Structures are given as structure tokens and as C-alpha cells.
Amino acid sequence: MKELLPSAQADARIQDVRAILQESLLEREAVNVLNEIAQRLLSSTRTELLAHALRRIFDVVAAAQRVTVVAWPPHPQDGFRPLLPEDVLRREGIPESPVSTSMARHAVDSRQALYFVGQSEEHVALRHAPSVLANRIHSAVYVPLMGGADEVLALLCVDTPQPSEPILPNDFPFIRAVGALLSAALGAERIREEAHLRQMEAREQEVRRDALANCMRIASHDLKNPLVVIQLASQMMAKNDDRGRRDGFLQQVRQAVKRSTRLIDTYLEAAEALTGRTLKAHRSEVDPKALIDDEIAFLQMAHEGVIIENRVGCRHVHADVEKLRQIFANLLSNACKYSPADRAVTVGSSESDDGVTFTVRDQGVGISTEDQARLFGAFQRVGDTRATEGTGLGLWITQALVNAHGGRIWVESVPQQGSTFAFFLPRG
């Protein structure tokens, strides 16, 4: 039996069975049944093993009329829940069995199997317990099924309401031994579940770590744009004597510095979102048309030749200005990135009583219907992205920023014709 079981905890249960076999003289059939159950410990599913064990208890213990295994502790509303599903019990012809709360408590509190016979003086208090009387339990064996040294996972309950044919003293060690084997199986299952849970947690940690590392990568990549502007503008300043032009370059440097700070904030927020926290919008009155003009001027500084038309009519929106700026920055830079420079990108808006919908339309490579479905997930890059730099985080962050406003974002696209990214911001 020993080599069939994987853990020290299960080994201890097998020792229990050995001790029982040594101290009691079990019938040959009972020993055979224990061997049979032991053989099935690793090869059967939990349901198969339990069903088999319960059926065999009926075969060996002549007096047994009701047999069940219930989960411990009982459910606060439903009470004792059998570990075997109803349809299996029906199929196997195992009758529904009542469980006495008092006997269950007795067995669980002592962490010992309970052998109860109605007439004996040993358990007088139990004899009068309401749950024993109500269920007409005349004799019974209750075995706590242990997950570890002290943890009770379930209870094996065998009883009969017949005073004339009680469960016999010699049935007790057999039922205890079956209980020890079932404990080994449930305990091993618990260990496997815990190991699986730990594995899942480790995997989740790994994904978050990767995500954060990627976030750092994308942040440093995006920070290059303003740095290029700072470098170019300062070179121009050094070369230029004209006061007016120098002021213009200085203005560009200041804007680029501001933008870098904003980017850092955004990626810090993205890092927050990656740890599962939701972003918050700090709203104020914003003029989206002016904000988009700013963005366009900036993009044109960094990417020469791009054509972006600002057809936004909306002049007031109640939004988080930095988040809104980042939403447009991401959508506009994608539109430029995934379409030829000479095809115009158009930004538009339409207002309703409920809120405003903004659109960013390009005439670029487009996205297949299939890919559109996964575009907003983290690290999703679709189509042929070999020629463009990116990490697949931009739209995911954009969606988080739109969600922070209680809005939503979607895409309509035809491959080779272009894409329209739209987002709706509710009023208020």
C-alpha cells in the first residue's frame, strides 16, 4: 500500500491502517476490501473511490443501512453536504443518509472515530441528543477524515436504525481503516490542490513581473520622443541668434519636459493598474479641441510629415485632463504608426445628451474582425507588426484610462482601408 501514496501525511494514514490490522482480527473479506480500496487510491477519481468504498462498506458490514461521507464543517445554510453528488448516489443505489450533528461534533472534537451503540452506557448523552433521536440512529460509527495531523476535512458516517441488528464491535476497526484510507486520498488531494494554487499564484506573480518590466520598457521607449524634441530644440537654440526663434525653441523644450513628466505619471498609473488597482479620474472642465491641437503639434514635431485634421466641434468636456491627453496621444500615435504618412488622420466628435463620442480615423493597414476582439488586452499586437515598434500595452492602457471616466472604447476597421477608434465619455 505504502508505495502507492505520495506524501508523508498519506504514509501516516497507512500506518494507522497497519496498526488497525495488527490489533484487530478482521475477516478475510474485510482485509481484501481494504486492499482493494488502497489499490484504487491513486488510480481512481475521488468520486469513484468514495462510491466504491461506500458500496463495499454495505457488503462487509451486514448491519449498515446508511452510509455517507459529508464535508466538514457543515454548510451554514445547507447543513451536511455529501461529498458524492446526488446522481452518483442514485446510480450506485446508495440511500440518502442522515447525519447527527451531536455525533459529528463528538467525533470531530475528539479527532477520534466514534463507535456508538444505543444500549451501551458509554455515550448516554448522545443517546438523548435530538439529532440521534430524530434520525432514529440506534448504532453508528463516525470517523473524522483528516487532511493533516489536526485538520478534519470530512466525516465517514455509518449507521443503522435497527436495534435488533446493531453494528458489531468487529465492524468498528474495519470502518476506521476505510476512514484512514479515505483520509489518505482526501489529504493527498488537498496537497495537490494547494500545490496547484501555489503554482497559479507563482504564475500570476510572474505575469505581473513581466508586465511591469514591459511597462518600464514602453515607458522608456515613449520617453525618447520628448527627449528627441529637447535635443533638437536645444541644438537649434544654440545655433540661432534670433530672440523670437530662440523663445519658440525654449517653448518646445518646456512642452517636451512637461510631456515627459506626464508620461512618467501615466506609466506609474499603468503599473498600478497592472497590480489590479483601478485608475481614478480627477475631473475638471477641459477644452478637447485645444488639447488635441497641442497633441497634433507635438506629434508633428516628433514625426515629420504626418497629416492630422482636427475636426472636433466639442469645446467642453468634464474629464481628467492628463488622462484625456494620454488617450489622444496613444490613439493618434497609433493612427500615424499604422498608416502611411501621406494619408490624413482625422479626429472628430459628436455630442448627445448622455455624453461625447470622440473618433480617431486613419486610412492605414486596418485590423481584421477576429483581431479586433483581442486588441484591448495587455500585450496584444495583431497583424504584421514586425515593422513597427511597440509592446501591445498602449490600447490596454487607453482602455483603462477611458474606463476611469466610466466610458467605453471600441474600434471599427476594414483591413487595408483603415480603422476608426472611438470612445465615449459620459457627462458628469
Ligand code: ADP
Ligand atoms: P503597440 O502599438 O505598442 O503594439 P497598442 O496596444 O497601442 O500597442 O496596439 C495594439 C495592436 O493593435 C498593435 O500592435 C497593432 O497591431 C494594432 N493597432 C493599434 N492601432 C492600430 C491602428 N490604428 N491601425 C491598425 N492596427 C492598429
